[in-house]
Amino acid sequence: MDANLLSSYIFAVVVLNVLLGLMAYMTYFERKVMAAMQDRVGPNRTGPVGLLQPIADGIKLLTKEDIIPKHADRRIFLLAPLLSFVLAPVAAAVIPFGDSINVFGHEVNLYVADINVAALYFLAIGSMGVYGIILGGYASANRYSLLGGLRSAAQVISYEIILGLSLIGVFILSGSLSLVEIVSQQSETLNLGPLQLPNWFILSQPLAFVIFLIAAVAETNRAPFDLPEAETELIGGFHTEYSGFRFSFFFLAEYISMIIISLFAATIFLGGTDGPIRDGVWWLAIKAAIFLFFYIWLRTTVPRFRYDQLMGLAWKVLLPLVLINILLTGFIRLWGLGML
């Protein structure tokens, strides 16, 4: 066990705990921000400004009766929420939280793993997350939650393709898939004449950024794409039969994947830890917070899509746009290299 491996293990544990803490307080943050947007106060009973609300929710969900339907396929019924809850934070392993600091003498680099296929790893974990939804829908033994689960799985799959394709534009420019490499490329400054612009990919890939954002919102079943939530009223979303802490696994998995996709978007498009004054993980936090605020803002204002509009948007609008974007970026890159 060489020192490097040990330090990355320790850093991984740190990241996981920070993430779980963030996830709990994300629910609180969302309820407070939504309340402010809706002219009301939000949780303020538990703790000074309602700060203990996540703990209270956790205890409530843990103590609630946990019902397993009689005909349910028990083993898969228990496996599904675990699958989606465990897979969500695993994707955070590739996100660089900084270069490296030395602690008690030896170097600790602030990312759990810098693998060459980092972005593809992120997509792979995302695509594995679909199983939680499908098996959850199947295992609860009622035909409606099965169909609800299939519909939201179809939504996640089609938007995952759009997500992957929208990243290709960035990879063409950055030339590498590893996030550490992408962040370092974005830290140089681009000086177009007088003004000094950070060389963030949002500036060179605006269309890809917008499409990535839409696909990210759809991927985590949030805001205008929150079909499973509406499904619970109509056709019985995949987590209708779940209750108690098993339901909280699904519920919290959604929040973790929201945080992680925001971190990922901040790293890819807004230059991760690179900031005007001093680079550091706080810049990443600020950018991710902007994305999370955007998630909540969408949720309070925008009405919900209908299922066929949602799928139509993915295949008829976003897919052509994303392909055009790849084509354009490719040509610009070739023109840039003078090969054209």
Next chain:
Amino acid sequence: MAAEVLVFNLLSAVAIVAAAAMITMRNPIHSAIALVVTFVNVAAIFVMLRAEFLAAVQIIVYTGAVLVLILFVLMLVNQDDLPEFHGAKPLQQVFGFGLGIVLLIEIGAAILTRTVVAEPGPWDEQGIAQAGGHIQSIGQVLYSGYVLPIQATAFVLLLATIGALFLGRPDEDEEPTPTRRPVATISLAHTRGADDAPLPQLQAANVKHEAGDRDLIMARDADEFTSIPGEDDEQKERSE
């Protein structure tokens, strides 16, 4: 480097056990999950064999899409009319297993008595690192010698999607499910028309333009817009 062998053996053991479980499980959904476990282990083995890009592709394409589609079809087919596992004729079972074992022995013999012919190429650990990583190295090799196969695969994929669309089409003989009626006719006071039929020329005072390029007609008293334009000139003729 015994650890590497140990991990490899562990992964392949789990893969083989899961594959065996897949063919012996009664419920096809359970066998699908066993297959997912197998594929994930195979992806891990790819990572060990210096094929990281392929591992990611294996998970994204195989486990994330193809198997999910299979699960879709499995779940859409009603569970109760799936055939029994052991309903098949036992002779076929025994023959299958027997053939399997015979084949295993043959291939085992072949593996043990093989002689290495080719000499190792340039792409070992340093070669890949020098090219900039797995993706870059595969990219170079892929786009230097294999451009034609890529076009062919793209063409095959296009054909597959068109084929799937064709197969997915509901066949004609079924009565079509009721679709929504054509969009509303305009009100009694206006000639009937399709959705975008232009409104007859209304005095500007009446028409109030609203968002979503839709206008409201503001009636000032009760008997405005109550007669159909076409009809009242007929009434006049009839009454003269």
Next chain:
Amino acid sequence: MSLEISQGTPVEISEERALGGSQRQMVLNMGPQHPSTHGVLRVILTMEGETIVECDPVLGYLHRGVEKLGETHRYSQFVPWTDRTDYVAAPSNNLGYILAVEKLCGIEAPERATYWRMIMGELARLASHLVWLGTHALDIGALSMSLYCFRERESILDIFETFCGARLTTNMMEMGGFSREVPEKLPQMVRDFCNMFPEKQAEYEALLSANPIWLSRTRGVGVIEPEAAISMSLTGACLRGSGINYDIRKATPYLYYDRMDFEVPLGTRGDVYDRYLVRMEEMRQSISIIEQCLEQMPTDGPLSLSESPYVIPPHDSVMKTAEDMQRHFIWVIKGFSPPKGEVYQAIEHSKGELGYYVVSDGTPIPYRVRLRTPDFVNLQALPYMAKGAALADVVALIGTIDIVLGSVDR
């Protein structure tokens, strides 16, 4: 699951009616307790894949026999029942009933009381439209709309509270006008509300009217042709959304609506979006009506026909003079008995034409009280619109006909 409906014949709805081939029809039961059925409406949907083939609303979960109660209570005792039918716009329910009984007795409230009745009626329309907009937008997904709408509704309910002491079940209309003096700060409260409301409504429209998702969820959905609207005798915004010009305040003006200068909005396509536009425009018109009433209202003048036998004597003189106390006592205990006969009085309620048909046989207790509530009739449009619609549209369709189960089931 088999479904026993009260008429005795159990309706056997098998879980999946297998059709030819493997094309299965699925029966979905949007049960009485459901977040977006505005109360206890139950809808049984038969679906093929994504589209709805049959939609069958089941009513009666909130039936309290209001009309039967009308036959056992004196005329003035029935008024509290009227505001429990459509609990979202109670004052205009009371108004309808009281106008019918006054027409029966052949009396008419003095000018100042009539103006106050019109103001309260229009405020009730606003309150009802705000509840409609909030829940309709909430069903389609815009979560915060309901919070904003209910914030405005609070100020209306404060006005009701200062006027008659109650927010929801107002029971404010009395025979022949109002027996108590109007609180002096009320006109100013109504004026403040009228000044504040338009820019708040502009806020709603900024959020919804041009929102592409709202447009795609409401345009071309739940289409009702004019002929179908008439044949189903729809009234109110459902009718005017399809472009038919029928508003009782214009067709047969009651109170002083003929003195008011206001316009009736008509839709052109008859879909959910048109009904949304029509109701939003109605809110603006109500505000202008209230302002006109405040201007035209005489500053002094009696508030009630105190000398008529059918009317309760004004409250302060009851405490002072002996014969008013005696008249008050007889009026309350024995009640008044209108002349024999029958009357039908319809008013333009926020949901459509609310009609009261009262039959009197000369005794203090009515022989028959019939309520023609608009949303019971408008609910017929749900199966008509739902056929062929997508499943997620059902919530939008229920929202667009604006039903309140209290007045649907009576």
Next chain:
Amino acid sequence: MSELMPEHFMFLSAALFIIGMVGVLTRNNVLVIFMCVELMLTAVNISFVGFAWEFNQLTGQIFALFVIAIAAAEAVIGLGIIMALTRQRDTVDINQVRELRQ
């Protein structure tokens, strides 16, 4: 057996292939047979990658990439056929789907 030898992945690939083959021969649910075919394809992929690892070449990996692409296309068509089949015959049992006539 300390060093990772080529025989390791060859045995793994052979084992998986044979399990897939046995599955195809014994199971009579069309979908499980379909999964077994996918398993056999993956087994072949393992040997491709293994040989590419052994001879430090990348052609093996590229070939595996093409196999995955074509397998995806084949899966789409296969599932399309199965869906059309179940819609018509309402069964997935391979034995009942022998005759061509309706």
